[in-house]
Amino acid sequence: MTGKEGVAGKEGVASEAGKVGLAGRARAVRGFVGRIWLAVLLLALWEAAARAAGDLYFPPPTEIASTARELWWSGPASRLFLSDKALDDFGPSLTHLLAGWAIAAAVGIAAGVAIGLSRVLFELLDPVLQLGRAIPPPTLIPFFLVVFGLGTEMQVATIVFGAVWPVLLNTVEGVRGVEPLYLDTARAFGFGRATRILRVVLPAAAPRTAAGLRVALGFALILMVIAELMGAGGGIGAHLNDAERGFLPTELWAGIALLGLIGYLLNGVFLLVERRLIGHHRERQD
Amino acid sequence: MLEIKGLGHRYADGHRALTGIDLGVERGELVCLVGPSGCGKSTLLRCVAGLLRPTEGTVTLDGNTVDRVPDGLAVVFQDYTRSLFPWLTVRDNVALVLRRRGLGRRERRAAAEEALAAVGLADAVRKYPWQLSGGMQQRAAIARALAYRPSLLLMDEPFGSVDAQTREDLEDLLLTVRGGEGGMTILLVTHDIDESVYVGDRVVVLTGAPGTVHTELRVDLPAPRDQIATREHPAFVALRAEVGRAVRRP
Numbered sequence: 001m002t003g004k005e006g007v008a009g010k011e012g013v014a015s016e017a018g019k020v021g022l023a024g025r026a027r028a029v030r031g032f033v034g035r036i037w038l039a040v041l042l043l044a045l046w047e048a049a050a051r052a053a054g055d056l057y058f059p060p061p062t063e064i065a066s067t068a069r070e071l072w073w074s075g076p077a078s079r080l081f082l083s084d085k086a087l088d089d090f091g092p093s094l095t096h097l098l099a100g101w102a103i104a105a106a107v108g109i110a111a112g113v114a115i116g117l118s119r120v121l122f123e124l125l126d127p128v129l130q131l132g133r134a135i136p137p138p139t140l141i142p143f144f145l146v147v148f149g150l151g152t153e154m155q156v157a158t159i160v161f162g163a164v165w166p167v168l169l170n171t172v173e174g175v176r177g178v179e180p181l182y183l184d185t186a187r188a189f190g191f192g193r194a195t196r197i198l199r200v201v202l203p204a205a206a207p208r209t210a211a212g213l214r215v216a217l218g219f220a221l222i223l224m225v226i227a228e229l230m231g232a233g234g235g236i237g238a239h240l241n242d243a244e245r246g247f248l249p250t251e252l253w254a255g256i257a258l259l260g261l262i263g264y265l266l267n268g269v270f271l272l273v274e275r276r277l278i279g280h281h282r283e284r285q286d
Numbered sequence: 287m288l289e290i291k292g293l294g295h296r297y298a299d300g301h302r303a304l305t306g307i308d309l310g311v312e313r314g315e316l317v318c319l320v321g322p323s324g325c326g327k328s329t330l331l332r333c334v335a336g337l338l339r340p341t342e343g344t345v346t347l348d349g350n351t352v353d354r355v356p357d358g359l360a361v362v363f364q365d366y367t368r369s370l371f372p373w374l375t376v377r378d379n380v381a382l383v384l385r386r387r388g389l390g391r392r393e394r395r396a397a398a399e400e401a402l403a404a405v406g407l408a409d410a411v412r413k414y415p416w417q418l419s420g421g422m423q424q425r426a427a428i429a430r431a432l433a434y435r436p437s438l439l440l441m442d443e444p445f446g447s448v449d450a451q452t453r454e455d456l457e458d459l460l461l462t463v464r465g466g467e468g469g470m471t472i473l474l475v476t477h478d479i480d481e482s483v484y485v486g487d488r489v490v491v492l493t494g495a496p497g498t499v500h501t502e503l504r505v506d507l508p509a510p511r512d513q514i515a516t517r518e519h520p521a522f523v524a525l526r527a528e529v530g531r532a533v534r535r536p
């Protein structure tokens with residue numbers, strides 16, 4: 001460039017960041033309190049009702065919590081208090097869940113970009129994809145059982161098959177919806193195909209892809225449990241089966257609560273990561 | 287250097303945007319295209335950029351037919367608001383296109399900041415495009431194109447959204463940059479007749495529709511142009527009148 005002086009002097013890009021940060025934090029705290037109070041109230045009501053009823057099938061939440069603690073969080077501090085049973089239950093479940101989800105993500109994004117970029121592929125495959133998505137994934141479990149037998153492959157395959165659709169279809173839509181001028185700009189400045197995909201198409205489609213990944217995470221959790229309930233050596237599903245056979249309603253409830261907690265945490269972590277990675281992708285917001 | 291022969295384009299919907307355009311541009315020349323809205327100026331630039339395959343005629347660059355985007359090309363699109371990537375900061379938008387020049391990451395950023403400073407955006411380098419005003423976005427797009435140091439620069443209404451003073455400064459920046467080493471061939475679309483005469487070596491008046499070349503005028507004005515002196519030069523006054531007449535009376 002030339003050594004010419006700035007053309008229009010300094011822009012009014014005043015540092016409002018500090019103010020916004022403080023106000024934002026106060027708003028976040030208020031928002032958290034605003035959202036949490038109802039949950040606390042409901043738990044208290046549940047507790048009171050369960051104690052009053054004294055029904056074996058409906059233990060009060062405190063009892064469920066202490067059972068859960070006993071079952072999974074009575075281990076040594078060096079292991080974050082995780083008990084042996086916690087490792088046996090969470091280990092396989094979370095491994096299958098995350099492996100299945102990761103494979104679904106990789107396959108879904110790669111295929112989604114390929115299909116989204118090619119009009120021919122899209123028109124050819126769209127009906128097939130719509131059909132594939134319409135198959136309720138659990139119906140494939142018997143098939144996967146026949147092919148893979150009981151075990152990790154069958155469980156991961158089930159999760160992959162269910163979780164791949166939201167990623168794939170959202171990525172296809174995201175890629176097809178990329179602003180054409182972004183692509184023209186990339187071409188005009190001589191970006192090669194790989195650079196175009198990595199630097200323009202993927203980031204431009206990222207919000208849609210992320211939405212698909214989040215839905216897929218929820219699906220993955222559901223399918224993980226279903227696959228484990230269908231019969232598996234370990235995992236949280238196996239714990240539920242054992243609790244059912246052993247007629248231990250409190251342990252059943254503990255398993256249910258645990259799954260709810262895992263789903264909640266996975267979603268929360270996902271949202272945090274998403275906001276960090278692509279929070280500023282969104283166009284102008286107020 | 288750039289040779290446009292019998293160029294015509296009919297869009298897929300049957301609309302005829304251009305017909306029979308013949309135009310040659312010398313290396314290092316700055317040619318301004320003026321003409322009424324909808325006469326096909328942007329279409330012409332897209333054909334030259336290799337982004338649009340014309341349905342008739344040819345564009346050749348250094349003897350090679352343009353059938354894909356040529357090397358060393360930079361474009362400032364008319365729709366600058368959708369030409370910057372919203373997921374990158376302004377600086378990274380500029381730095382991204384410099385990857386091809388084989389610079390390291392830090393050099394790219396430094397070059398990007400320098401280019402942005404030259405258009406008055408030194409304080410906005412870390413902002414995202416959607417945090418900038420329209421005129422600032424437009425300047426960011428100009429900075430990106432200039433930082434790229436293209437051999438062929440296509441600019442579609444590049445100074446449309448800035449105030450008069452900034453506009454003059456950007457015109458002068460363009461004149462300084464093209465005078466630098468390497469020599470830059472520039473095609474600039476503008477609606478501002480004064481601007482076309484002020485920055486151009488030649489003004490090509492198009493008329494529509496479909497777009498054709500109406501008049502070509504050589505601009506012979508003393509070399510270092512000056513916003514005040516050049517604009518009151520008798521030759522300038524005569525030329526702008528001539529361009530004005532050509533635009534008005536097809």
Ligand SMILES: Nc1ncnc2c1ncn2[C@@H]1O[C@H](COP(=O)(O)OP(=O)(O)OP(=O)(O)O)[C@@H](O)[C@H]1O
Pocket residue numbers: 297298299301302303322323324325326327328329330364495
């Ligand atoms: N993708 C398209 N499909 C069909 N017609 C188009 C398309 N793009 C442009 N046109 C038509 O071609 C003609 C020329 O358009 P173009 O954008 O080249 O005009 P322009 O001279 O750049 O106008 P402006 O000064 O308003 O930017 C217009 O009549 C327009 O409607």
Ligand SMILES: [Mg+2]
Pocket residue numbers: 327328329364442
């Ligand atoms: Mg135009």
